[in-house]
Amino acid sequence: HPHELSGGLAQRAATALALVGDAPLLLADEPTTGLDRDLVDRTVDELRAHTGDAGRALLMITHDLAAARRVADTVAVMYAGRIVEIAPADAFFGAPGPRHPYARGLLDALPERAFTPIPGSPPELGDLPPGCAFAARCALADATCRAARPPLTEGVACHRA
Known part of the structure; x- marks a missing residue:
């Protein structure tokens, strides 16, 4: 059974x-x-x-x-319910690698890579910030990131990519 x-x-x-x-x-x-x-x-x-x-x-x-x-063949990375990067698998896992800071953090957290954890905690899905949902955890974030949600442009949703 x-x-x-x-x-x-x-x-x-x-x-x-x-x-x-x-x-x-x-x-x-x-x-x-x-x-x-x-x-x-x-x-x-x-x-x-x-x-x-x-x-x-x-x-x-x-x-x-x-x-x-x-x-x-293609990888799409989501953060807080939003696609933040879409890339061919070869480019994502090889060179040039991910362009979004969260996607880079995912790969850097792997044991065979840098084994570096992503700092902070994900936001509550019912209370997402007005800008980039990853901004509070991102070392590259500035006021623009916190104020405006970045559009998915050329495969990445990031003001700094």
């Missing part, structure tokens, strides 16, 4: 069921949660193979940047 499955086994079963169909778009929300690294890699490889078929696409929502790097 489904309720008797462990979290990881339930996750694998749900992923397998999603791949059985012939849907042109697969939405995968945290498909690797509860899996060990080997299973994460195998799962994202299977999801990637699924998109190799003509006319199929994958939208994966994840906090696992290693999984995103393994599967993504």
Whole structure:
């Protein structure tokens, strides 16, 4: 019975069921949660193979940047419910790297990188500031950042990028 499955086994079963169909778009929300690294890699490889078929696409929502790097063609980073950067995966994870300070902070927080935490805490989603939601945590922020929400221009929403 489904309720008797462990979290990881339930996750694998749900992923397998999603791949059985012939849907042109697969939405995968945290498909690797509860899996060990080997299973994460195998799962994202299977999801990637699924998109190799003509006319199929994958939208994966994840906090696992290693999984995103393994599967993504394009990366979109959200902060406080807003997209702050969209970039080709090769440029985001390689050179030149992310342009938004939060996106740079995410990569710099990884153990294989600088392992530097992002200072401060995220804002309450029900009480976002009028300007950039990341401004209170950003070393580059100034009065403009706090007053006006930056538009998403050329793939980045930042007054300083």
